[in-house]
Amino acid sequence: xxxxxxxxxxxYNSEDHVAxxxxxxxxxxxxxxxxxxxxxxxxxxxxxxxxxxxxxxxxIRSTNxxxxxxxxxxxxxxxxxxxxxxxxxxxxxxxDSVETMMRVLAQPGVGIVAPRVRESDxxxxxxLRRRPTLGRVGGLSFTGxxxxxxxxxxxxxxxxxxxxxxxxxxxxxxxxxxxxxxGGMDESFFLYSEETDLSxxxxxxxxxxxxxxxxxxxxxxxxxxxSDFTHTLKIVxxxxxxxxxxxxxxxxxxxxxxxxxxLRRAALGRRESRAAVKALLVPSxxxxxxxxxxxxxxx
Numbered sequence: 001x002x003x004x005x006x007x008x009x010x011x012y013n014s015e016d017h018v019a020x021x022x023x024x025x026x027x028x029x030x031x032x033x034x035x036x037x038x039x040x041x042x043x044x045x046x047x048x049x050x051x052x053x054x055x056x057x058x059x060i061r062s063t064n065x066x067x068x069x070x071x072x073x074x075x076x077x078x079x080x081x082x083x084x085x086x087x088x089x090x091x092x093x094x095x096d097s098v099e100t101m102m103r104v105l106a107q108p109g110v111g112i113v114a115p116r117v118r119e120s121d122x123x124x125x126x127x128l129r130r131r132p133t134l135g136r137v138g139g140l141s142f143t144g145x146x147x148x149x150x151x152x153x154x155x156x157x158x159x160x161x162x163x164x165x166x167x168x169x170x171x172x173x174x175x176x177x178x179x180x181x182x183g184g185m186d187e188s189f190f191l192y193s194e195e196t197d198l199s200x201x202x203x204x205x206x207x208x209x210x211x212x213x214x215x216x217x218x219x220x221x222x223x224x225x226x227s228d229f230t231h232t233l234k235i236v237x238x239x240x241x242x243x244x245x246x247x248x249x250x251x252x253x254x255x256x257x258x259x260x261x262x263l264r265r266a267a268l269g270r271r272e273s274r275a276a277v278k279a280l281l282v283p284s285x286x287x288x289x290x291x292x293x294x295x296x297x298x299x
Contacts, residue, residue, distance in 0.1 A: 003035055015043075039077075069187040081176055093216075101115060128158070192237050
């Protein structure tokens with residue numbers, strides 16, 4: 001029998017946060033029917049021990065196949081549902097927040113709903129984003145100009161409901177028909193940019209990503225840490241997203257702009273930017289988990 005919401009989580013060494021997330025799901029559903037499926041991507045801490053002690057979720061053990069693949073596996077194992085609630089393990093949901101998001105999802109043309117996200121100290125987390133462009137490659141948020149920054153930081157943009165290009169994937173409610181029609185998340189991204197790709201493909205297919213301030217959540221963030229590997233994934237996948245949107249010529253322009261930006265950051269002392277530059281320029285230095293050859297070919 002179809003349920004309202006299947007909540008899906010991918011964990012990886014998430015012992016500090018996952019219990020808090022799972023505890024918040026029930027109150028967040030309100031009167032909705034739901035189920036929880038957790039895919040663990042090979043945790044080596046106490047995550048699995050914590051999950052095995054619970055009776056409110058189905059746990060699937062996996063190797064580290066990446067976030068997108070983990071999400072797809074969780075959804076494949078979930079019961080039939082009207083919507084899928086995609087959750088990071090370091091998020092927690094406000095009571096009745098999912099019930100509120102479901103009302104927004106029922107509006108015509110909406111395929112994805114993003115709530116108002118707060119930092120752990122209660123301050124606004126700027127979770128809304130604009131689509132990538134050449135002007136925004138440098139992430140010049142200090143300018144306050146939309147032409148030069150993807151991240152939307154103006155608090156006024158978080159006061160009312162509206163459609164956005166995409167939103168950080170810590171908490172997203174996705175219509176099941178939309179997710180299925182898109183073929184789920186693109187597993188070739190492994191980690192980072194998969195939610196960007198999902199929302200942009202949804203938009204191209206006629207489904208909007210709608211932000212609502214009436215539903216809330218907290219996201220601790222930084223659960224994957226920042227390293228040469230994770231930073232390189234972020235930068236390389238951004239190039240791949242832009243190439244997918246614009247084609248190879250503008251894609252190469254974006255790549256070289258990214259090289260310039262990362263060289264500047266490396267000169268200012270960011271060690272991980274040196275690794276990103278090498279991966280952008282040297283095919284053999286690109287993370288093997290992305291399965292890329294000598295060019296950034298979207299899949």
